[in-house]
Amino acid sequence: MTDGFATRAIHAGQTPDPVTGSIVPPIHQTSTFLQDGVGNLREGYEYGRSGNPTRTALEVQVAALELGAHASAFASGLAAEDALLRAVLAPGDRVVLGDDAYGGTHRLLARIHVPAGIVLDTVDLTDEAAVTEAFSTPVQLLWLETPTNPLMKIVDIEALAARAHAAGATVVVDNTFASPALQQPLTLGADVVVHSATKYLGGHSDVIGGVVVTSDDRIAEQVAFLQFAAGAVLAPMEAFLLTRGIKTLAVRMRQHSANATAIAEQLLAHPSIERVFYPGLPDHPGHEVAARQMRGFGGMVSVAVRGGRAEALRLAEGTRLFSLAESLGGVESLIGHPDSMTHASVRGTPLAVPENVVRFSVGIEELDDLQADIAEALDRI
Numbered sequence: 001m002t003d004g005f006a007t008r009a010i011h012a013g014q015t016p017d018p019v020t021g022s023i024v025p026p027i028h029q030t031s032t033f034l035q036d037g038v039g040n041l042r043e044g045y046e047y048g049r050s051g052n053p054t055r056t057a058l059e060v061q062v063a064a065l066e067l068g069a070h071a072s073a074f075a076s077g078l079a080a081e082d083a084l085l086r087a088v089l090a091p092g093d094r095v096v097l098g099d100d101a102y103g104g105t106h107r108l109l110a111r112i113h114v115p116a117g118i119v120l121d122t123v124d125l126t127d128e129a130a131v132t133e134a135f136s137t138p139v140q141l142l143w144l145e146t147p148t149n150p151l152m153k154i155v156d157i158e159a160l161a162a163r164a165h166a167a168g169a170t171v172v173v174d175n176t177f178a179s180p181a182l183q184q185p186l187t188l189g190a191d192v193v194v195h196s197a198t199k200y201l202g203g204h205s206d207v208i209g210g211v212v213v214t215s216d217d218r219i220a221e222q223v224a225f226l227q228f229a230a231g232a233v234l235a236p237m238e239a240f241l242l243t244r245g246i247k248t249l250a251v252r253m254r255q256h257s258a259n260a261t262a263i264a265e266q267l268l269a270h271p272s273i274e275r276v277f278y279p280g281l282p283d284h285p286g287h288e289v290a291a292r293q294m295r296g297f298g299g300m301v302s303v304a305v306r307g308g309r310a311e312a313l314r315l316a317e318g319t320r321l322f323s324l325a326e327s328l329g330g331v332e333s334l335i336g337h338p339d340s341m342t343h344a345s346v347r348g349t350p351l352a353v354p355e356n357v358v359r360f361s362v363g364i365e366e367l368d369d370l371q372a373d374i375a376e377a378l379d380r381i
């Protein structure tokens with residue numbers, strides 16, 4: 001029987017050290033490994049780029065959380081994405097990307113993979129006609145996020161994966177926003193999951209990392225080869241920090257979701273807020289699908305502020321506990337203005353974000369304090 005999620009988060013890959021009994025496996029801060037004779041390796045480890053036990057511990061842990069067979073950890077989320085794209089694509093292949101995808105993913109595809117011969121189409125994956133049209137020409141890869149960043153659109157993973165598979169495409173889900181605590185795309189038909197582990201997996205805003213998870217042996221082998229051959233590996237200390245953060249993922253995501261739900265309702269009731277984007281709200285167009293495929297609606301909330309850019313900037317610059325910063329998913333609350341920060345690189349493209357949108361990464365501080373902070377900032381815009 002498979003252990004439950006929170007149990008896997010704490011125990012998968014985390015065997016106590018057989019030599020000393022250290023409950024927490026040691027951090028193997030080393031570049032190379034002793035050979036007892038030429039090619040005679042103790043545990044298969046030879047050199048730190050090809051493998052490191054601390055990195056393996058993280059890879060086993062994340063694979064267990066996503067219910068995948070294999071995981072490879074990289075120096076950043078984008079390094080993980082790049083390795084995956086190289087692993088699965090050949091020149092001439094066509095990629096369909098959700099139109100509300102992470103700006104860096106769009107930049108990676110548009111500026112690095114398109115010049116290398118990949119064809120890229122961005123599509124609103126919540127628009128039935130657009131999806132039908134997108135699958136009417138051959139497609140090799142479907143790349144989706146749900147909830148999306150920053151407009152929190154919800155994509156039905158199971159339905160989209162089935163259509164993509166019928167068209168012969170590989171399905172990748174960027175599961176950074178939900179984390180495996182809330183959603184496990186491989187169980188819904190996705191072929192591959194990618195993470196910016198920098199966000200909820202790490203959870204403490206102190207590490208940059210990325211992970212590719214899949215149960216497809218061929219893709220896993222290619223990704224592992226690129227990890228070794230191109231070398232964008234995750235360092236041992238970062239692997240340790242991620243492993244440590246992940247142990248509290250289940251309890252953190254419960255609190256992120258609870259705080260964000262209350263804050264979404266608070267924002268909805270405020271006259272300075274034109275619209276709230278949060279899949280936990282019953283009138284969110286993706287609410288039903290989210291309720292079906294997620295176990296909680298997550299910690300990300302976006303709003304459209306009444307007025308325009310100036311009002312949005314005043315809100316983003318006006319909070320005390322919500323720090324103005326890029327990134328998300330840490331225990332501490334953050335606030336940002338996507339059009340001038342995280343999504344500046346997609347301005348003028350189909351992925352551009354309206355300039356009155358403000359994004360909250362709701363942390364796990366005391367809810368009353370967070371709500372008072374938001375109320376004060378709103379009163380000042």
Ligand SMILES: *Cc1c(COP(=O)(O)O)cnc(C)c1O
Pocket residue numbers: 076077078079102104105145149174176177195196197198199208209210
């Ligand atoms: C941050 C982020 C990435 C990129 O990850 P890095 O660790 O910054 O390289 C990819 N996808 C999503 C959804 C993200 O939020």
